[in-house]
Amino acid sequence: MQFLQQMINGITIGAFYSLVALGYTMVYGVLKLINFAHGDLFMWGAYVGLTGLNIILALIAQTSPWAILPSVIVVMVTVALAGVAVERVAYRPLRKAGRLAPVISALGVAFILQSLARNIYGASYKTYPNGVALSGGTTLGGARISVMQVAVLAISFLLMGFLYLFVQRTRIGTAMRAVSLDHDTSRLMGIDVNRIIAIVFLIGPGLGGVAGMIVALYYGSFDFTLGWSFGLKAFIAAIMGGIGNIPGAMMGGMILGIIETLGSGYLSPQWKDVIAYVILILILIFRPTGLLGERVAEKL
Amino acid sequence: MYRKLSLLLITLVLTLSLFTGCQKEAGTIKLGLEGPMTGDYAYEGQGFEKAVQLLVDQTNEAGGLLGRQIELVIEDDAGDPTQAALVAQRLVDADVVAVIGAYNSTATEPASEIYNEAGILHVTPSSTATRLTEKGFERFFRVCFLDDRQGLFAATFAKEVLGVQTFGILHDNSTYAQGLAEHTKRYAEEMGVDVAFYDAINPDDTDFTPILTNIGAAGLDAIYFTGYHAQGGLLLKQTGELGLDLNWMMGNASNNPELIQIAGLENAVGTYITTEPLPKDVDYPEARQFVADFEEAYDMSPDSVWWMMAAEAFNVIRYAIEQTESTDSEVLADFLHNEAKDINGITGPILGWDEKGDRLGTIHLAYIIGENGDFIVNPEQP
Numbered sequence: 001m002q003f004l005q006q007m008i009n010g011i012t013i014g015a016f017y018s019l020v021a022l023g024y025t026m027v028y029g030v031l032k033l034i035n036f037a038h039g040d041l042f043m044w045g046a047y048v049g050l051t052g053l054n055i056i057l058a059l060i061a062q063t064s065p066w067a068i069l070p071s072v073i074v075v076m077v078t079v080a081l082a083g084v085a086v087e088r089v090a091y092r093p094l095r096k097a098g099r100l101a102p103v104i105s106a107l108g109v110a111f112i113l114q115s116l117a118r119n120i121y122g123a124s125y126k127t128y129p130n131g132v133a134l135s136g137g138t139t140l141g142g143a144r145i146s147v148m149q150v151a152v153l154a155i156s157f158l159l160m161g162f163l164y165l166f167v168q169r170t171r172i173g174t175a176m177r178a179v180s181l182d183h184d185t186s187r188l189m190g191i192d193v194n195r196i197i198a199i200v201f202l203i204g205p206g207l208g209g210v211a212g213m214i215v216a217l218y219y220g221s222f223d224f225t226l227g228w229s230f231g232l233k234a235f236i237a238a239i240m241g242g243i244g245n246i247p248g249a250m251m252g253g254m255i256l257g258i259i260e261t262l263g264s265g266y267l268s269p270q271w272k273d274v275i276a277y278v279i280l281i282l283i284l285i286f287r288p289t290g291l292l293g294e295r296v297a298e299k300l
Numbered sequence: 301m302y303r304k305l306s307l308l309l310i311t312l313v314l315t316l317s318l319f320t321g322c323q324k325e326a327g328t329i330k331l332g333l334e335g336p337m338t339g340d341y342a343y344e345g346q347g348f349e350k351a352v353q354l355l356v357d358q359t360n361e362a363g364g365l366l367g368r369q370i371e372l373v374i375e376d377d378a379g380d381p382t383q384a385a386l387v388a389q390r391l392v393d394a395d396v397v398a399v400i401g402a403y404n405s406t407a408t409e410p411a412s413e414i415y416n417e418a419g420i421l422h423v424t425p426s427s428t429a430t431r432l433t434e435k436g437f438e439r440f441f442r443v444c445f446l447d448d449r450q451g452l453f454a455a456t457f458a459k460e461v462l463g464v465q466t467f468g469i470l471h472d473n474s475t476y477a478q479g480l481a482e483h484t485k486r487y488a489e490e491m492g493v494d495v496a497f498y499d500a501i502n503p504d505d506t507d508f509t510p511i512l513t514n515i516g517a518a519g520l521d522a523i524y525f526t527g528y529h530a531q532g533g534l535l536l537k538q539t540g541e542l543g544l545d546l547n548w549m550m551g552n553a554s555n556n557p558e559l560i561q562i563a564g565l566e567n568a569v570g571t572y573i574t575t576e577p578l579p580k581d582v583d584y585p586e587a588r589q590f591v592a593d594f595e596e597a598y599d600m601s602p603d604s605v606w607w608m609m610a611a612e613a614f615n616v617i618r619y620a621i622e623q624t625e626s627t628d629s630e631v632l633a634d635f636l637h638n639e640a641k642d643i644n645g646i647t648g649p650i651l652g653w654d655e656k657g658d659r660l661g662t663i664h665l666a667y668i669i670g671e672n673g674d675f676i677v678n679p680e681q682p
Contacts, residue, residue, distance in 0.1 A: 002517050005542075009509040073403045123338035123378075125530055127561055137543065219506045220537055221530070221562040223340070229504045264510035269501045270473065272510075 005143035006265040007258065012149050014257020015156035016218075019211035020234035021241070021249040022163060023204035029180035029244040030200050032099070036106040037086055039231015040113035041079055041205040043214025046222050047121055049075045050128060063131035068217070073212055079209025083201040092194070110227075117224040127221045152218055159207060160250050166203075167246055176200060180244060233260075233276075240280055242293025251291060256280075318333045328371040329364075329619065329627055331356070332391035332420075334384065334401030334411060335610075337376035340530050343558050344403045344486075346605035348425065349374055352400060354597050354636075357613045377407045380654055388414040396420065397627045398414075400613040403552075403606065404528075405429035405476040412440050421629040423616060425609035428552070433656040439633040441657040443612045443647065445576060445664070447476065450552060451483025451578055453664040454574045456682040458549065459491050461666065462572075465523040468497030470511070470535075472527035480526040480551050496520060504532050504672045508538050516544040524549040533562025540567035552664075556604045572668040576647070578675055579608045581665070586646045600664060612646045619643060 020042050027035040052074040056067045090109050094101045139145030167173035178186040179196045187193055215230065216222045233256060242250025256276055263275035283291060333352050335345035354371050361366060373394050375387035384407035391399055392414060398421035402408045408427035415422040416437040424432070424440075428447045433440065449667055458464040467488050471481035478500070485495050497518045512535065515523055525532055532554040537597055539546050540563075550559075552575035560568040579591050579602045590611055594602045602608055620632045620640065641652040653659040666678040 002513055005513045006510055009507070012509075015505050056359065116336065123342040125340075125533075125558065125562060130564060137541070139543070144541075146541055148541075215506075219534065220564065221533065222506070223530075225504075226506070229506075261510045265514055268499050269505070269508075269511050270499070273502065 001264070004141055006261050008143055008145050008149065009265075010151065010258035010261030011254065012218075012257070013261060014254035015153050016211060016215050016230070016253075017234050017237045017257050018160060018250045018253025019156050019214075020208055020230055021238040021253045022160065022246065023208040024238040025241070025243055025246060025249040026176075026200050028238070029093075029246075030176060030197055031091065031102070033091060033102045033142075034106065034235065034243075035204075036103070036231070036235075037090075037109035037113060038205065038208055039227035039234065040110045040117075040156070041083055041086075041227070042208040042215075042230060042234075043222075043224060043227030044082065044117060045075050045079045045209030046112060046216035046226055047117055047126070047212075047224075048078045049151070049210065049213030049216060050126055053110040053132060057129060057132075065132055065134055067132060068227065072213060075209045075213045076206045077195055079212075080202040080206035083205025083208075084198050086205075087197065087201040092197075110231075114224055115228065121224070125221045125222065125223045126216075128217050133217050133220070140258040149217055152214055155214065156211075159210070164246055164250075166235060172196070172199060219231050236276070240283055240290055242290030245290070245292045248290055248292035255291075302460050311465045328369045329366070329621070330371045330373055330394060330396045331614070332396035332399035332401070333374045333610075334377055334387055334391060334399055335374075336379035336403050336407065336408075337374070339378035339380065340528060341379045342383040343529075343556060344426070344606050345376070345379075347602065347604050348401070348403065348610040350598055351602065351607040351611040352614045354594060355611050355618075358593070365618060366625060366627070377402050377411070379407050381406050381410045383454075384408070385410040385414060387411075391415075392418040392420060394528055397621075398423065398629065398632065400425060400610060400617070402427065403618055404474070405432060405479070406474050408432060409475060411553055412437060415620060416440065419459055420627055421617065423613040423633050424677065425613045426606040427476070429475045430483070431475065431562045433658050437657065438637075439629050441616070441633075441653055442605075443609050443616060443645070443650070444659070446658055447480040448483045449662040450574055450664055451480055451485075452487045453662075453666075453682065454480075454484045454549065454551070455487035455491055455493065457572070457574060457666045458488065458522055458524065459493050460682045461678070461680045462522055462547070462549075464493060466496045466519060466521050467493045468515060468518060468520040468523035469495060469514070470497075470523060470525045470527070470660060471500045472503045472531060473500045474503065474527065476553065477551070480575050481524075484526065488557075488565065497523065501527070501531060501535075503527065506534060509542060512538055512546075513543055515546060516542065520546070522547040522549055524551070525554070526551040527553065529554040529559040530557055530562060533559045533568075536563035536567045536571060540564065541652070548572070549574065552605075555667070555675065560669065565673050568669050568673065569671055571669045572595065572678065573669070573675065574664055575667060576605045576609075577619060577663060577665050577677075578603070578605050579666070581677055582608070582648060584644070584648050586644055587648070590646045608647055614648075616640075616643070616650070619631055664670060 023038045042061045052071040134147040175191045175196050237252035237256040238249045241248030260272050260276050264272040335348040337345045356370050377384035378386050388411035405427040408424050422440045469481045471477040532550050549572040555575040624631050624635045643650040667675045668678045670676040
């Protein structure tokens with residue numbers, strides 16, 4: 001009974017990590033940049049979602065889960081645009097400036113986003129209104145699974161599935177994969193690299209923002225440090241699965257979530273971070289490019 | 301020629317600055333307030349500010365202290381020990397006469413070292429970890445009560461009122477929570493209660509379902525969480541979501557309405573809280589006066605006992621300054637240690653302090669969260 005319950009717990013949190021990890025991996029794929037600001041864009045999704053939800057609830061004058069859908073669209077659009085803005089302002093000018101400058105810039109953006117959230121919304125915990133998250137659940141083989149969990153898992157897998165198909169089967173997706181291999185050759189092939197990168201920053205942060213709203217809705221309360229802890233874990237998950245690799249990010253997220261939960265449940269929550277990171281290091285020792293990462297020759 | 305001129309100018313400026321320093325003597329009395337104005341505990345820090353500012357304004361309107369106006373210097377430590385050290389140094393540099401703060405023991409600890417080095421009177425309203433008075437700081441005082449007393453109270457309540465035989469204790473590895481957990485465990489075991497579960501959560505986490513699943517499977521009669529209200533609320537909420545039937549007790553860092561907001565009312569009802577009596581239940585005229593004044597000034601009631609404790613800290617400092625007619629920390633500390641007895645405090649009669657700086661006596665009460673989300677004094681007390 002306990003094992004099944006822990007697995008359900010682990011898969012849920014794994015799905016969250018996967019969603020966020022996707023944003024990291026996509027941006028790294030096309031820009032070879034770890035977008036440290038991604039975790040904070042995710043956190044902004046939670047805040048924008050709350051504001052959007054409050055406005056919509058005030059308009060329809062009742063609490064209903066249906067208010068989530070328009071809020072999600074608002075969040076997706078807002079955070080996606082924010083992502084594009086960040087890229088244009090903080091990363092594009094530094095594209096020729098080597099590997100270090102964009103990373104520092106990303107860190108700077110991360111802190112700016114955190115402080116903005118704290119100053120605009122205040123430092124105390126914010127809670128999502130009651131009655132919006134789906135309630136109720138069922139017991140399956142002794143373990144409890146809630147309606148919200150099922151919904152969240154379904155949405156996460158749907159989003160990830162769409163993204164995978166998008167990248168694999170559409171022209172833009174193919175262009176993305178080309179850009180992630182080599183910018184100059186892509187240009188020679190007639191791909192507008194800047195436009196593709198902007199699209200990546202629409203999708204990655206857009207997804208991250210939605211993930212932020214879902215996570216905040218699921219747990220009920222959050223504050224401006226949400227992006228930091230989640231972002232770090234998702235980043236680890238992306239590396240574990242092979243950074244730049246979309247199925248890798250999904251896999252990495254799930255594995256990290258399950259390992260963390262089992263470690264927390266069977267050993268102690270105090271050890272769970274240690275366990276997760278030890279496993280990460282072991283994976284990287286034996287497969288330096290991550291579980292699904294491709295061995296690409298380093299350009300010097 | 302220019303060299304001589306600039307040399308003269310510099311000497312002039314330096315001499316002038318010496319004079320500005322002397323102005324302090326006849327000016328305001330500066331009081332420092334250190335608290336978590338932002339961060340996890342912002343609810344408490346901002347309440348500290350309101351409570352102390354209220355009393356400062358009242359004192360100033362009545363003519364001030366020793367004929368001088370009080371100036372409150374407020375610093376934000378965000379509940380973080382590194383930031384606490386920074387702002388403590390800032391307050392020392394601002395030449396404050398005394399400091400009220402901080403909220404959590406983790407922040408108070410490094411700050412108290414700095415205040416001790418500078419020899420400034422330091423009164424904490426709410427840091428209950430026993431360790432803080434074990435360092436021999438002569439000018440450090442508490443107006444709250446110690447965690448070993450709270451641990452004893454919690455264990456006694458669990459055994460005698462709830463009839464607990466298998467007990468669980470959960471903390472979050474912070475100075476305060478771990479200390480309280482250890483004390484509770486010790487007293488519980490002395491009373492013959494079996495502490496079958498003893499573990500800690502990571503306060504940065506939001507998902508506690510793994511540990512809750514464990515707790516659910518451990519067959520405990522009750523589980524006592526000694527951490528802070530943000531995590532307490534999440535624990536209660538996730539307990540409800542997992543459909544677990546757990547008998548929760550929480551410590552005196554969970555004694556405020558935000559706990560219920562984070563947990564959701566239906567998940568919070570029936571939770572026991574061990575704490576100093578809440579402002580609405582303190583049956584002394586000074587307390588009632590404080591509550592009334594606070595409600596009038598801010599249009600909200602002081603729901604947290606720690607806000608009242610912050611006011612008490614100010615009250616104590618003001619009393620000491622008035623009685624000794626001095627702002628010298630050594631004189632004030634000496635007075636509080638040796639001569640201050642039976643003061644009519646806002647939180648009840650203050651019997652005095654022992655040589656370590658701890659307030660004498662203790663009052664803890666067990667509360668239960670009622671159907672309407674209010675904190676009701678539990679009908680049965682140990």
